[in-house]
Amino acid sequence: MIQTDILIVGAGPVGLFTVFEAGLLKLKCHIVDSLGQPGGQLTEIYPKKPIYDIPGYPSILAGDLIDNLMVQIEPFKPGFTLGERAEKLERTGDKMYKVTTSKGTEILAPVVVIAGGLGSFEPRKPPIANIADYEDHGVDYIIRDPDKYRGKHVVIAGGGDSALDWSIMLSSVADRVTLVHRRTSFRGALDSVEKVMDLASHGKIDLITNAHVSGLSGGGRLETVDIEEDGKGVYRLDTDYFLPLFGLAPKLGPIGDWGLEIEDNAILVNTYDYSTNLPGVYAIGDINTYPGKLKLILCGFHEGTLMVQSAFKYIYPDQKLSFKYTTVVGVTGFE
Numbered sequence: 133m134i135q136t137d138i139l140i141v142g143a144g145p146v147g148l149f150t151v152f153e154a155g156l157l158k159l160k161c162h163i164v165d166s167l168g169q170p171g172g173q174l175t176e177i178y179p180k181k182p183i184y185d186i187p188g189y190p191s192i193l194a195g196d197l198i199d200n201l202m203v204q205i206e207p208f209k210p211g212f213t214l215g216e217r218a219e220k221l222e223r224t225g226d227k228m229y230k231v232t233t234s235k236g237t238e239i240l241a242p243v244v245v246i247a248g249g250l251g252s253f254e255p256r257k258p259p260i261a262n263i264a265d266y267e268d269h270g271v272d273y274i275i276r277d278p279d280k281y282r283g284k285h286v287v288i289a290g291g292g293d294s295a296l297d298w299s300i301m302l303s304s305v306a307d308r309v310t311l312v313h314r315r316t317s318f319r320g321a322l323d324s325v326e327k328v329m330d331l332a333s334h335g336k337i338d339l340i341t342n343a344h345v346s347g348l349s350g351g352g353r354l355e356t357v358d359i360e361e362d363g364k365g366v367y368r369l370d371t372d373y374f375l376p377l378f379g380l381a382p383k384l385g386p387i388g389d390w391g392l393e394i395e396d397n398a399i400l401v402n403t404y405d406y407s408t409n410l411p412g413v414y415a416i417g418d419i420n421t422y423p424g425k426l427k428l429i430l431c432g433f434h435e436g437t438l439m440v441q442s443a444f445k446y447i448y449p450d451q452k453l454s455f456k457y458t459t460v461v462g463v464t465g466f467e
Contacts, residue, residue, distance in 0.1 A: 134211060136162040138443060139231055139241035141218045141387070144172025146417035146432030147247035148201040153440045155208030155465065156458065159447070162211035162239055164218045164231065171198035172249050177274050177380075181297065185430060197429075207465025213237050221390045227412060227447070243443045246387060246399060246408075246415040247436070256378040258289060262348055263376075270354025271374050281306045284372040287357050289345050291315060295377040296324040303336045310338040310369065312345055312359060348374065384419075395421055405442030406435045412446055414439045 138154050140147045143165035151161045167176055171194075179195030186192055192200075216233035224230045227242045255273035257263060263271060275281075275298055286306045288299050291313040297320070299311045311328065318325045332339035340361060347358030347366075357374050360366045384397060393400040393409045398421035401407060406414050416439055417432035425431075444453050 134162055134213070134237070134239040136160050136211065136239065136241050137447060138162075138243045138245055138440070139164065139229070139239050140245045140247055141165075141231070142172060142247035142249055142417070142419070143167070143170040143212065143214065144247060144249045144417065145174060145197060145201055145429050146249075146436055147172070147245070148198070148205055149433050150245060150247060150416065150436035150440060151205040151208055151210045152201075153437050154443070155205065156463070157440055157444045157453070158466075159440065159444060160210075160466070161208070162213065162241070164213045164216060164233060164237075164239065166215070166217035166234070168215045170202060170212065170214070171195070173380075174198050176276070178294075179276065180278055181301070183429070185428065187430060207463060209466050213239070217385065219386045221413075229412065242412055242447050244413045245436075245439065245443070246413070246419055247417045247432070248384075248387065248419045249417060254381055254383070255376070256381050258345065258376045258378065260345065260348055266348050266350065266354045266374070269352065270350065270372065271348070271376070273376060275302075275375065278302060278305050281373060283307050285370060286310070286373045286375060287312060287345065287369065287371045288375045288377055289313070290377040290379075291318045291320070292377070292379055293320040293324060294379060296320040296328050298375065298377060299337055300324065300327050300331065303331050308338065309336075310340060310371070312340045312343050314342065314344050316341045345374065345376070387419075398425075406439045407442060412443075414443065 137159040138161045140161055140163045143163045154161050174194035175198050181194050182191045183194055184191055216235045218231050219234050220232040222230045229244050231239045281302055282305050284306050285308045286302055287310045288295050289312045299309055303309050331337040343359050343361035345357050346360040349356050356368050356370050358366050358368055399415040399419055401415050401420045401422055403422050406416050408415050416435040418427045
């Protein structure tokens with residue numbers, strides 16, 4: 133059985149940075165994540181996408197941000213249980229919880245921090261009867277390596293930020309990119325919409341609106357898609373890949389059965405310290421909710437910083453905690 137000071141559920145950027153803030157207070161952390169590597173959505177879904185709102189970085193690739201965070205927390209030697217989902221939360225005594233994972237790993241900690249991003253998530257799939265036959269054989273819901281599509285014909289479906297951003301990015305990688313959307317208007321950021329329109333006007337992207345992909349075919353691997361377009365009926369388009377990018381369907385998963393106060397599929401917290409209704413259990417990052425909540429990485433960093441101050445006082449109520457700047461005391465890791 134593993135024992136630690138703080139058990140963090142979720143190895144995304146917010147969970148990782150919390151290790152650093154906890155380490156400054158000499159609190160040891162162990163992280164559980166259902167994915168097989170640290171980074172959460174940043175490494176699983178868009179490692180090559182730039183992020184523009186991390187202070188001090190005009191632009192940083194999502195994967196590079198995770199790499200930097202892993203370097204930053206290395207002195208505090210966090211433990212990791214990856215590829216296992218946190219399933220069960222039990223109170224085992226005064227100020228002690230036991231979390232059991234999907235593979236039976238048991239972890240004891242006085243403080244549990246839920247930093248699970250969207251929680252359990254799965255891609256929203258279009259209602260195409262045989263789409264499962266081509267998953268990993270030409271149909272991808274998540275783009276991990278853009279270079280995979282170099283020199284290929286790619287059909288992207290969707291009208292949000294993900295579909296727009298990947299259409300823009302792959303237009304310089306793939307041999308041909310076709311973006312298919314049900315409407316003429318898009319839900320994404322205005323600058324992304326304008327960029328897609330500009331690329332389409334210059335023949336860099338084939339844009340098909342008022343249409344949807346209605347069928348797939350191929351001999352063991354995707355070869356063509358059927359496109360149903362208003363006013364034109366159904367026609368067939370050759371392609372190497374079909375990328376339905378309709379976003380993710382968030383689910384709390386087993387965490388939803390832990391007795392936490394839930395609102396709109398998110399965990400209600402007290403903004404004083406991001407505590408939940410369960411003593412010693414906190415929620416930070418995209419998985420929590422409160423008035424004025426913004427789902428930004430930098431907001432999650434702030435939440436984790438305040439949370440560990442409260443966690444220290446919860447674990448050691450009789451110890452005085454004096455705030456010290458790292459510019460004065462530096463960073464001293466664990467032996």
